[in-house]
Amino acid sequence: MKKYTIKDVANKAGVSIATVSNVINAKGRVSTQTIARVRKVIEELQYYPNLAARNLKDKKTHLIAVLVPLTDQSNIHDNPFYLELLSGIEKGARQSDLHVLLIGLKEGDNLSFIHERNLDGIIVVGVHEHSLLYENITQLHVPCVFMDSYLNQCNYDQVNIDDQLGGYLATKHLISLGHRHIVLFGGERKNNSVYHSRWLGYRKALNEARIQYREKYAIESQVTMEAAYQCAQHCIATDREITAVCVGSDVAAMGFVKGLHDVGLHVPEHISVIGFDDLFFAHYMVPTLTTIYQNITEKGTKAVELLFEQIYEERFRPAKKVFVPIQLKIGQSTREISKMEK
Amino acid sequence: MKKYTIKDVANKAGVSIATVSNVINAKGRVSTQTIARVRKVIEELQYYPNLAARNLKDKKTHLIAVLVPLTDQSNIHDNPFYLELLSGIEKGARQSDLHVLLIGLKEGDNLSFIHERNLDGIIVVGVHEHSLLYENITQLHVPCVFMDSYLNQCNYDQVNIDDQLGGYLATKHLISLGHRHIVLFGGERKNNSVYHSRWLGYRKALNEARIQYREKYAIESQVTMEAAYQCAQHCIATDREITAVCVGSDVAAMGFVKGLHDVGLHVPEHISVIGFDDLFFAHYMVPTLTTIYQNITEKGTKAVELLFEQIYEERFRPAKKVFVPIQLKIGQSTREISKMEK
DNA sequence: GCAATGTGGTTAAACGTTTCACCTTTATAG
DNA sequence: CTATAAAGGTGAAACGTTTAACCACATTGC
Numbered sequence: 206m207k208k209y210t211i212k213d214v215a216n217k218a219g220v221s222i223a224t225v226s227n228v229i230n231a232k233g234r235v236s237t238q239t240i241a242r243v244r245k246v247i248e249e250l251q252y253y254p255n256l257a258a259r260n261l262k263d264k265k266t267h268l269i270a271v272l273v274p275l276t277d278q279s280n281i282h283d284n285p286f287y288l289e290l291l292s293g294i295e296k297g298a299r300q301s302d303l304h305v306l307l308i309g310l311k312e313g314d315n316l317s318f319i320h321e322r323n324l325d326g327i328i329v330v331g332v333h334e335h336s337l338l339y340e341n342i343t344q345l346h347v348p349c350v351f352m353d354s355y356l357n358q359c360n361y362d363q364v365n366i367d368d369q370l371g372g373y374l375a376t377k378h379l380i381s382l383g384h385r386h387i388v389l390f391g392g393e394r395k396n397n398s399v400y401h402s403r404w405l406g407y408r409k410a411l412n413e414a415r416i417q418y419r420e421k422y423a424i425e426s427q428v429t430m431e432a433a434y435q436c437a438q439h440c441i442a443t444d445r446e447i448t449a450v451c452v453g454s455d456v457a458a459m460g461f462v463k464g465l466h467d468v469g470l471h472v473p474e475h476i477s478v479i480g481f482d483d484l485f486f487a488h489y490m491v492p493t494l495t496t497i498y499q500n501i502t503e504k505g506t507k508a509v510e511l512l513f514e515q516i517y518e519e520r521f522r523p524a525k526k527v528f529v530p531i532q533l534k535i536g537q538s539t540r541e542i543s544k545m546e547k
Numbered sequence: 548m549k550k551y552t553i554k555d556v557a558n559k560a561g562v563s564i565a566t567v568s569n570v571i572n573a574k575g576r577v578s579t580q581t582i583a584r585v586r587k588v589i590e591e592l593q594y595y596p597n598l599a600a601r602n603l604k605d606k607k608t609h610l611i612a613v614l615v616p617l618t619d620q621s622n623i624h625d626n627p628f629y630l631e632l633l634s635g636i637e638k639g640a641r642q643s644d645l646h647v648l649l650i651g652l653k654e655g656d657n658l659s660f661i662h663e664r665n666l667d668g669i670i671v672v673g674v675h676e677h678s679l680l681y682e683n684i685t686q687l688h689v690p691c692v693f694m695d696s697y698l699n700q701c702n703y704d705q706v707n708i709d710d711q712l713g714g715y716l717a718t719k720h721l722i723s724l725g726h727r728h729i730v731l732f733g734g735e736r737k738n739n740s741v742y743h744s745r746w747l748g749y750r751k752a753l754n755e756a757r758i759q760y761r762e763k764y765a766i767e768s769q770v771t772m773e774a775a776y777q778c779a780q781h782c783i784a785t786d787r788e789i790t791a792v793c794v795g796s797d798v799a800a801m802g803f804v805k806g807l808h809d810v811g812l813h814v815p816e817h818i819s820v821i822g823f824d825d826l827f828f829a830h831y832m833v834p835t836l837t838t839i840y841q842n843i844t845e846k847g848t849k850a851v852e853l854l855f856e857q858i859y860e861e862r863f864r865p866a867k868k869v870f871v872p873i874q875l876k877i878g879q880s881t882r883e884i885s886k887m888e889k
Numbered sequence: 890g891c892a893a894t895g896t897g898g899t900t901a902a903a904c905g906t907t908t909c910a911c912c913t914t915t916a917t918a919g
Numbered sequence: 920c921t922a923t924a925a926a927g928g929t930g931a932a933a934c935g936t937t938t939a940a941c942c943a944c945a946t947t948g949c
Contacts, residue, residue, distance in 0.1 A: 208662070210904090210905055210906085211905065211906065211907095212905075220928075220929090221928070221929045221930075222905090222906080222907095222929095222930095223907080223908080223928075223929060223930075223931095224927085224928060224929075226906070226907060226908080227907095227908095227928090230907080232907090232908085233908085233927090233928085234925090234926060234927055234928075235926095235927070235928075236926080236927060236928090239927080239928085253659050253662045253663045254663060254905080254906070255603075255663065255665065255904090255905050255906070256663045256664050256665070256906095257599045257600075257602035257603045257608070257664075257665055257904085257905080257906090258599075258603055258904070258905035258906040258907090258934090259905080259906055259907075260599035260906090260934090261597075261599045261600055261603060261904090261905080261906070261907090261933090261934045261935065261936090262905090262906055262907045262908080262933075262934055263906090263907070263908095263934090264934095266599070280634065281630065281633075281634045281637075282627075282630050282631040282633075282634035282635075282827070282844065283827045284630075285624075285627045285630060287630060288623065288624050288626075288627060288629060288630035288633075289624040291623075291624075291630075291633070291649065292622065292623045292624035292651070293624075295623075295649055295650070295651050296651070299651065304648050304650070304660065304664070305648065305649050305650075306646050306647065306648060306649075307633065307637050307647050307648075307649045308637070308646070309634070309637050309638070309641065317595050318646065320550070320595045321595045321596060321597065321598045322598050322599075322646070323597065323598070323599055430827070430828070430831050434831065456827075456828075459828060459831050459832075460831050462833065463831045463832070463833055466833050485624070485625045485772070485798075486772070486798075486801060486828065489772050489776065489801050489802050489805045490801075490805070491804065491805055491808050491833055502624065552934090552935055552936085553935065553936065554935075562898080562899090563898070563899050563900075564899095564935090564936080564937095565898080565899060565900075565901095565937080565938080566897085566898065566899080568936070568937060568938080569898090569937095569938095572937080574937090574938085575897090575898085575938085576895090576896060576897055576898075577897070577898080578896080578897060578898090581897080581898085596935080596936070597934090597935055597936070598936095599934085599935080599936090600904090600934070600935035600936040600937090601935080601936055601937075602904090602936090603903090603904045603905065603906090603934090603935080603936070603937090604903075604904055604935095604936055604937045604938080605904090605936090605937065605938095606904095890949105891948105891949095892947105892948090892949095893946100893947080893948080893949105894945100894946080894947075894948095895944100895945085895946075895947090896943100896944085896945080896946095897942105897943090897944090897945105898941105898942085898943090898944105899940105899941080899942075899943100900939105900940085900941080900942095901938100901939095901940090901941100902937100902938090902939090902940100903936100903937085903938090903939105904935105904936085904937090905934105906933100906934085907932100907933085907934090908931100908932090908933090909930105909931095909932090909933105910929105910930090910931095910932105911928100911929080911930085911931105912927105912928085912929075912930095913926100913927085913928085913929100914925100914926085914927085914928100915924100915925085915926080915927100916923105916924085916925075916926090917922100917923080917924075917925090918921105918922085918923075918924090919920100919921090919922090919923100
């Protein structure tokens with residue numbers, strides 16, 4: 206099963222390799238008969254161009270990478286959010302004739318592969334402005350799109366949701382149900398993060414309703430199932446004034462519901478819970494989850510789209526910041542305070 | 548930000564490019580002083596070898612692909628199983644200095660990229676022996692590992708779990724709790740699939756307990772949340788003899804529990820449910836799920852390991868079939884029949 | 890004192906493409 | 920009938936590596 210080269214094709218078709226190349230790339234001037242003949246030979250030999258050789262000439266590799274930070278606390282694999290994102294990116298890439306490299310990155314990891322492999326561009330998920338990783342990436346000078354990374358004055362393309370709006374919508378929904386003692390369970394608010402924005406939205410909603418903001422209600426934590434589970438049992442269950450919680454992700458919301466359940470508190474009879482992301486299981490939880498929907502797949506395809514523009518279009522354009530729309534989805538996990546059990 | 552080549556390094560260090568190449572690859576004979584000098588220049592120029600050029604010579608690309616079939620019913624992104632698998636593969640790849648290409652494949656999709664990119668090998672997830680995809684892959688003559696693909700007499704490496712044992716363990720557990728009317732909710736049993744094996748295990752357990760096998764209790768369906776939800780409501784709820792169900796995945800089990808719940812049946816008070824996979828949320832469901840645990844991450848790393856052997860080791864070795872151990876994990880979703888509510 | 894051996898290094902071919910400059914033949918214009 | 924253009928195609932350099940063959944010199948053994 207020898208691997209044929211353009212030379213073999215040229216020989217068999219009785220033309221020069223330049224002509225074969227022209228046929229393949231639909232460039233130059235070749236008669237229709239010759240084209241047909243060459244095509245036939247290509248078919249017969251099952252010839253495929255060697256991309257390595259091609260890349261050597263025209264630079265473009267049609268290869269992009271998704272960089273996902275790996276931390277001890279949050280491995281990729283316990284948040285289906287990433288899966289949906291990857292799925293969207295892969296889909297977008299397929300449409301743009303790109304291939305996707307999946308790279309997990311620990312802080313301090315070497316990024317040299319980006320140059321070595323001549324990647325056309327990268328998509329970076331969830332880095333902080335002041336992280337080492339961010340520093341390293343900015344020195345790379347490669348087309349790049351950031352996702353879920355709040356970067357203040359950064360001239361890279363970004364795809365995000367309006368997290369502030371998300372925090373606001375969630376909180377407002379709870380307020381509209383009559384809740385006034387509302388906990389925000391989110392991640393670190395420093396570094397201008399996603400969770401900082403949500404917190405701003407939370408405060409805004411409280412403010413509009415003239416509800417006093419309470420520091421102890423705005424919890425900074427890892428947004429994981431286990432952390433949420435613990436928090437539900439220790440922080441919430443011991444303070445019976447609290448009637449509602451905004452949780453930073455559906456995954457954590459699930460942990461929260463379970464944590465409450467295990468100390469005898471039920472959702473939504475005793476406490477209302479609202480999640481974030483609208484992951485695949487939100488509609489199948491008992492109770493179904495009220496949550497902030499975002500189209501994660503679209504987020505992924507959009508990122509690829511932006512990257513594609515950077516790679517193949519005009520010499521330069523200013524950085525774009527795209528916001529994917531979000532939406533409140535009401536499920537069974539939130540309830541009017543008047544209909545709750547004491 | 549010019550990209551330096553080996554030539555630039557050679558010039559600046561005052562040696563030939565062959566010598567630089569030797570330094571980089573620790574081959575040939577170079578004095579320690581020269582090595583030091585070249586290294587220094589490489590450092591100064593921030594030189595990185597161009598892999599495209601390198602691949603042109605020595606073939607190996609250190610690039611593998613994960614091929615995941617995309618069907619209308621089962622998109623990658625609604626089964627976290629894939630995420631954990633990808634995570635494991637990525638981890639294994641990192642340890643073996645490989646990069647992973649993520650490819651979603653629709654039946655009939657072109658596989659030419661495997662040759663074009665000179666992939667070192669591929670990992671294929673969940674294909675059937677008689678599918679077009681399988682046919683195409685076998686004609687590829689590329690190192691290959693199949694996962695969750697039951698292939699009878701196939702001389703490729705495979706990583707699986709013992710699905711028959713899985714079906715057996717699950718069923719036996721239910722039997723040991725006193726259940727005798729046990730439904731198996733699985734996927735298509737033709738084509739020697741994963742679900743066929745589980746079904747065999749199910750039958751074996753019934754047999755040992757001298758329970759009559761009933762065709763209508765062995766349901767072939769898409770193993771999705773929604774299908775399970777529907778089944779719970781229509782098939783199970785209408786036949787009150789049934790007291791327990793083996794579900795083909797944790798995801799489907801969740802749909803099942805929800806479906807039952809929505810018609811007023813509770814798990815495990817009215818029906819026992821056992822899942823499969825032990826996904827991240829199994830311990831956080833209400834009730835926590837009894838399930839068959841498999842170490843999915845390990846499955847992924849193992850697959851990479853096998854692929855690595857094929858690529859870099861001995862000229863040839865017979866195909867290996869690896870089984871990753873599984874284990875029954877008892878949660879709250881199964882209960883002794885004597886303690887159930889009528 | 891000379892062959893053999895070892896050490897440190899160079900030259901040039903090869904990998905499989907793309908592309909630019911150039912060549913030949915035929916058609917077209919004046 | 921010649922000058923020009925168009926059509927169809929070719930040759931060879933270039934992309935950035937690796938590597939086999941080779942060379943020059945120093946050391947060693949006898």
